[in-house]
Amino acid sequence: MARILYDLAGAEDRRFSPHCWKTKMALKHKGLAFETEPCIFTEVKEKVAFAGAERVPTLKDGATGVGDSWAIAEYLEEAYPDAPSLFGSAEGRAFARFANEFADTVMLPQIAGAIVYDIYDRIVDADRSYFRASREKMMGRSLDELRPEREAFVSRLRSALFPVRRTVRRQPFLAGEAPHYADYCIFGMLQWARCSSDCALLADDDPVAEWRDRMLGLFGGYAGSEPAVAA
């Protein structure tokens, strides 16, 4: 049976979901073949209901359905113990968990503030009223009110990235000499912006940008082949 990843899709089949990118990089890391099933926002619930899930990423692996990127990472480790480990060790798993929470609670709110109206411009018409209403509720402001605040969001993001910056200045990947799931969690957030917005989140000479470029080159340039929105 085929392995299918339910993946968020925008207009022109753009794939920008940060959480889906975590999972796609994890599947590549483990060397597992998969196909993606594109879902626009308003069809996600129906398409992933088979797994008891409500959001993407959701993975269908033969008869098994798993929702939530962290749960999928844990599932992959358990189901495919002979494939390259996403965590490497118990401490590596703890690091991945911390990095995942850092991505979701520190990075995501700042990136969302900087790019949310660009995402709005790159989703299909059918998703727009749902997206605007849900995101304006989430952010506590209208998309139009957020637009002039981009610079402040970018500035806060760059400050918040100091732990990432100082780590990848000393070693090629967050996890050390080779990437693991901690790297994919943080990379997913930057790939989200790269594929949905022309906002320059990082200065060109930022070591985080150099690390992101290394991530784009992994697995034969897998993530790098996803079209970027030109800056």
Place this chain on the structure above:
Amino acid sequence: MARILYDLAGAEDRRFSPHCWKTKMALKHKGLAFETEPCIFTEVKEKVAFAGAERVPTLKDGATGVGDSWAIAEYLEEAYPDAPSLFGSAEGRAFARFANEFADTVMLPQIAGAIVYDIYDRIVDADRSYFRASREKMMGRSLDELRPEREAFVSRLRSALFPVRRTVRRQPFLAGEAPHYADYCIFGMLQWARCSSDCALLADDDPVAEWRDRMLGLFGGYAGSEPAVAA
């Protein structure tokens, strides 16, 4: 030859330096006996010059002198490979590095803003003019200007702690079932505040506070026996 840790000291021999606490917990973790040599701010340079260092913590281990908490952690791992590991694995070392940078670049500036004038009140008279001048330069404001901003610093710290909070809600220590150097780096920052200020950095029901209490209890209550400033 004795093992001596050069440790910052305030009035009444208070020991609050966050970086020194990282190292003291590391020495305890490795089960290495040591004595501390108290240094007030203005005698640090002279006392640690033997190691080519300028700041504390500096460790004198027999004929070896090592300055800087991260360098000391790496030295201890290499010099005492049979003692319990501070990192556990290569990924654990990467996690510790990231946690150390998170402590120093995300937590420290917010905690400093909240407690710096309390520290001023708890150092010896001889240190006060040095401390005031250097800290006001560092913070870009006078100590008196910072005082009314405490609440804002605490609020930003609590937000920034989400990755810690969400991790220790699911497992007893940041590193997993048992603490390692990642835990000590972040704990050091909270112990700094506990031993120098009555500011309530954390809400009582914050899972981070419960984790901090577990840390205070380690090694026979070693860190907990350092007197707290009563809230």
